Amino acid sequence: MAALPLSTRALYVEVAELLRERIFAQALAPGSWIDELKLSEEYGISRTPLREALKVLAAEGLVTMKLRRGAYVTEVSERDLHDVYHLLALLESDAAAVVAERATGEELRELQALHQDLENAAGDRALFFTINEAFHRRLLEIADNRWRDQMVNDLRKVMKLNRHHSLLKSGRLQESLSEHRLLVEALLQRNSTLAAQRMQTHFQNGLEAAA
Secondary structure (H helix, E strand, C coil): CCCCCCCCCCHHHHHHHHHHHHHHCCCCCCCCECCHHHHHHHHCCCHHHHHHHHHHHHHCCCEEEECCCEEEECCCCHHHHHHHHHHHHHHHHHHHHHHHHHCCHHHHHHHHHHHHHHHHCCCCHHHHHHHHHHHHHHHHHHHCCHHHHHHHHHHHHHHCCCCCCHHHCCCHHHHHHHHHHHHHHHHHCCCHHHHHHHHHHHHHHHHHHHC
């Protein structure tokens, strides 16, 4: 098999990104062992950058490494899922409160426009996922706390390992859209307490649908 072309980024960073994409696409399923020899041959690289890439993914929680046994894609337990949603609810509700208090009118209009895109995408699940992520990411950017952003980014990566994504449950997409609608209302009213409460509710309902 011909080696796949890699970019000029640090080799292990590029390999980590390629593996991350495979994991999120379930091409490397939770619990599956990673065949280092096969992947090294496929990418046309030595096992050293591959192992460095696996260390990156292990630090993100996407891969679990076993001494002398190799690495496998992390399996998300019910406890893991509960803990991840709990922390995301705390972090993103705090961000929502900050946005309600401090966002400029233009920034609030950006979030309102993203929400409208979400409303328009309700019939396209893949597009809805993408815009939903963009909405949450932009809200965090406006709240402007890089440490919170880093924690949320890592937690969301682990959340993506869950095979039963909350938005896949029948009716959950419309429920999520309604929750977003209420959240945006609270943000536009600059009601920080209500915005935080509605973000908490959003994640609590998401956990129930994902479990």
